[in-house]
Amino acid sequence: MTTRQPLAIEVKPVEKGSASYETTRAAILTELASKIPKECLLPQEIIANPPLDVTDIPRTCGILSQHELDITEKYDAVALVQATSTGTLSAVDVATAFCKRAAIAHQLSCCLTDYFVEEALERAKYLDEYLKTHGRPVGPLHGCPISVKEHLPLKGHYSSWGFLVTRSFSEEDSLMVRILRDAGAIFYVKTNQPQAIMHLECTGFHGRTLNPSNISLSSGGSSGGEAALVALRGSVLGIGTDIGGSIRGPAGFCGIYGFKATAYTLPCKDFIPGGFAAELNVLASTGPMASSLRDAELFVNVIKAGKPHLEDPRVLPFPWTGFDTKIDLPLKIGIMTHDGQIVPQPPVLQALKWAEQQLSGVTNVTTKPFMPYKAATAMSSIRKAYWPDSGLPDIRACEATGEPWHPLSDWIIKDVKGERERTGSEVNELRFARDTYRSEFAMDWNRQDVDFVLCPVFVGPASAHDTAFYWNYTALFNYVDYPGVVFPTPVRAGKEKEEYPAEFSTPLGPEDEHxxxxxxxxxxxxxxxNLQLVARKHHDNELFGALAILKDALKLQ
Known part of the structure; x- marks a missing residue:
């Protein structure tokens, strides 16, 4: 049993609730701490006095053997599966290495909500025996460790939709988890998400997840636990969800790959018990968070091959062609420098400039400026569209246990907080406004004559804690339901503050000034x-086909 408190680095505490809430929360955190093996505990000095950048600590702390370092650092999911499917690496060695590294990652970032090494090793032993006995792998993910976001039901473990009162034990896997399990995946951790699963920073009853590259910054949300874990190489492949940027924002904050599919390309069955009122107006999506682009395609390939549409009729049964998708040339890529409301901070502008220069030398690729259609209107509309219930169930969820209302929860709900639930006619008005905007947005995209749009992921690098206020560059594409892939660039924010370019010296408005x-x-x-490449709705295959063409120029893995 571990007794050290806190187990993970804490740079800014989360809000405190009632005495009974804090007692229950402490018990949950103690239970998680007790699952971390003593041999995986970092020195107390690191927890108490951490460096700003903690990404090198797993490599230098001495807990992982050289073989375990090689497993967790030299392979992406595609390479791991190839190794475990041929016996080059044993599934047990792979599971052991990632379990140990995930334990380290949690202490550095507070990225986990559950940790189950014995279950993972039992599964790994079964996979090794199966390969030895049958001479073939169980499936296309044989021996691949996959991390799972907190709210996705995973058999034998707890899940919640962001409030303590909603925490419940899952008797069965959700559909996506079951497909991955049948394909040979090893599950070993669940990862942190924010209160209400509705803001771009992971703060909730499991704690605050930190950005591994700079712990004074957020890892993003709502899939921020996944992003931090992958960035620290405690996972190579994880499951995220996205209704306003919850895959793409964390992937961008932490410098990894993320794919938000068009809604119903991939299954979300059973992800939230009782459904999610926001989806009356804005559809949620799901997808991979990964250490390479080809891992993201592997993930989608496996899920689509599992024929989820036969069990979840919402899923569209179109075939997945991915990187092999034939694309009409030349590719016309719109460069969206800003959205007309907020100019992104200087490092993001530098990354866009770098990408445009890289693409200028690619045969059959042309670039042109792109301005999204009435983006400010979309952002005003989506803030209300998320809350047809005026957030009343969320407020009641906090009241039930004395859970504190977190600052970013208050921010996202402020336009509707205190109102009554909307009537059916009022919800219909919101949907009609959304659909009207979608049509106008599509026509304007056609008018600007682009195939894809290259744009920021966020208004800056990862946000400082409790300041992820502006989702403009991701939520816009949830509103119109366009797919997007987020990928790293060589650009990083410097120690010295860069100035805004002269052409953007004047703020566009109060949000920009903020x-x-x-x-x-x-x-x-x-x-x-990171940057984001966006395609039209249902052009998910074409998006990956385009990335296959742009891969070398943009230095994608």
Whole structure:
């Protein structure tokens, strides 16, 4: 049993609730701490006095053997599966290495909500025996460790939809988890998410997840636990969900790959018991968070091969062609420098400039400026569209246990908080406004004559804690339901603050001025800068086909 408190680095405590809430929360955290093996505990000095960038600690702390370092650092999911499917690596060795590294990652970032090494090793032993006996792997993910976001039901473990009162034991796997399990995956951890699963920072009853590259910054949300774990190489492949940027934001904050599919491309069956009122107006999506682009395609290949549409009729049964998708040339790529409301902070502008320069030398690729259609209108509409119930169930969920209302929860709900639930007619008005905007957005995209749009992921690098206010560059594409892939660039924020370019010296409005103020006041040193490539709705295959063409120019793995 471990007794050290806190188990993980804490740079800014989360809000405190009632005495009974804090007692229950402490018991949950103690239970998780008790599952971390003593041999995986970092020195107390690291927890008490951590460096700003903790990404090198798993490599240098001495807990992992050289073989375990090689397993967790030299393979992506595709390479791991090839190794475990041929016996080059044993599934037991792979599971052991990632379990140990995940334990380290949690202490550095507070990224986990559950940890079950014995279950993982039992599964790994079965997979090794199966390969030895049958001479073939169980499936296309044989021996691949996969991390799972907290709210996705995983048999034998707890899940919640972001509030303590919703925490419940899962008797069965959700559909996506079952497909991955049948394909040979090894499950070993669940990862942190925010209160209400509705803001771009993981703060909730499991704690605050930190950005491994700069712990004074957020890892993003709502799939921020996944992003931090992958960034620390405690996972190579995980499951995220996205209704406003919850895959793409964390992937961008932490410098990894993330894919938000068009809604119903991949299954979300059983992800939230009782459904999610926001989906009356804005559809949630799901997808992989990964250490390489080809891992993201592997994930989608496996899920689509599992024929989820036969069990979840919402899923569209179109075939997945991915990287092999034939694309009409030349590719016309719109460069979206800003959205007309907020100019992104200087490192993001630098990354866009880098990408445009890289693409300028690619045969059959042309670039042109792109401005999204009335983005400010979309952002105003989506803030209300998320809450047809005015957030009343969320408020009641907090009241039930004395759970504190977190600052970013308050921010996202402020436009509707205190109102009554909307009537059917009022919800219909919101949907009609959404669909009207979608049609106008599509026509304007056609008018600008682009195939894909390259744009920021966020208004800056990863946000300082409790300041992820502006989701403009991701939520816009949830509103129109366009797929997007987020990928790393070589650009990182510097120690010295870069100035805004002369052409953007004047703020576009109060939101832009607020973002500039945060740029001046926060420390973004070493923060990764990712970009996002977006395609039209249902053009998910074409998106991956285009990325196959752009892969070398954009230095994608």
């Amino acid at each position: 973002v500039r103020q945060m740029w001046r006041e926060s420390n973004f040193e070493n923060a990764p800068i």
